[in-house]
Amino acid sequence: MDDSPIVRRTVSSALQSDGFAICGEAKDGQEAIELVEKLSPDVIILDLSMPVMNGLEAAPLLRKLVPKSPIILYTLYAGEAVEKELKTIKVDSVLSKSEPLSRLTEKVHALLGE
Numbered sequence: 001m002d003d004s005p006i007v008r009r010t011v012s013s014a015l016q017s018d019g020f021a022i023c024g025e026a027k028d029g030q031e032a033i034e035l036v037e038k039l040s041p042d043v044i045i046l047d048l049s050m051p052v053m054n055g056l057e058a059a060p061l062l063r064k065l066v067p068k069s070p071i072i073l074y075t076l077y078a079g080e081a082v083e084k085e086l087k088t089i090k091v092d093s094v095l096s097k098s099e100p101l102s103r104l105t106e107k108v109h110a111l112l113g114e
Contacts, residue, residue, distance in 0.1 A: 029053030
């Protein structure tokens with residue numbers, strides 16, 4: 001879930017080339033909630049800064065919908081302050097968009113126990 005189509009395509013391509021199937025993409029938190037209700041994904045990759053409903057607002061609602069699915073916050077704004085705030089909503093991991101995409105795919109594998 002990211003408001004940037006370029007980021008969504010890039011992340012989607014990286015995950016697909018690593019063997020994952022993509023069941024949905026959303027441009028904001030509200031759309032993400034609607035998709036998760038329909039699709040029940042195995043993992044959710046969520047941006048912090050999105051229109052309509054941001055990642056901090058969407059994550060607790062997504063957690064209730066799919067309590068066992070890991071949520072990865074993939075953001076430009078990763079840092080200690082953000083990570084502390086996210087612990088209260090139980091996001092499984094925070095990764096910076098400045099890191100190589102391989103870190104994201106590695107994290108998805110790790111959280112899914114693969």
